[in-house]
Amino acid sequence: DIQMTQSPASLSASLEEIVTITCQASQDIGNYLSWYQQKPGKSPQLLIHSATSLADGVPSRFSGSRSGTQYSLKINRLQVEDTGIYYCLQHYSAPYTFGAGTKLELK
């Protein structure tokens, strides 16, 4: 199975700060990587797909990048509504695997 190592596990940042979350894949997964945000009591919502493509309706301060088997989610100018838990997902091959999640809070 492909392992997705996500870091950090938690993050506290200030308004307008730049935040970066990373996922390291245990093998090549190409661009078969998406990012989701989950708010308490809600279903996850898509932010980024195909490693770098912004989902419809997602603010442009969110962006995704890839360097080899390392994938990053960057939030420029953090806003209050960006708090929540973020997950990466590899869908290169089944069984699909999520990263462990990053809890993002405001400082």
Added chain:
Amino acid sequence: QVQLKESGPGLVQPSQTLSLTCTVSGFSLTSNSVHWVRQPPGKGLEWVGAIWSGGSTDYNSALKSRLSISRDTSKSQVFLKMNSLQTEDTAIYFCTKFSYWYFDFWGPGTMVTVSS
């Protein structure tokens, strides 16, 4: 519009079998895959398994021996059956539609508690 809704028993006794139903609308099961994802209380998301548009299935390696996913296309329903339930299976179970590159629509989830 696309909708998914999970339904199930809520409470299951240890060692018993869990049966969940995902009822979908707004899309065809023969053209899209539906996946199950679960989330234990306070923990992260875990991919459980999938039924593909052609009817084949894939499962989480750790759950494979206890898990079965099937569907009834005439009723637009996907079913999850997991046997030999343990307390560690206590979780919110989500069904979600996969759109080639991402999970685009999710159900609200159904809480399953394994307890005697």
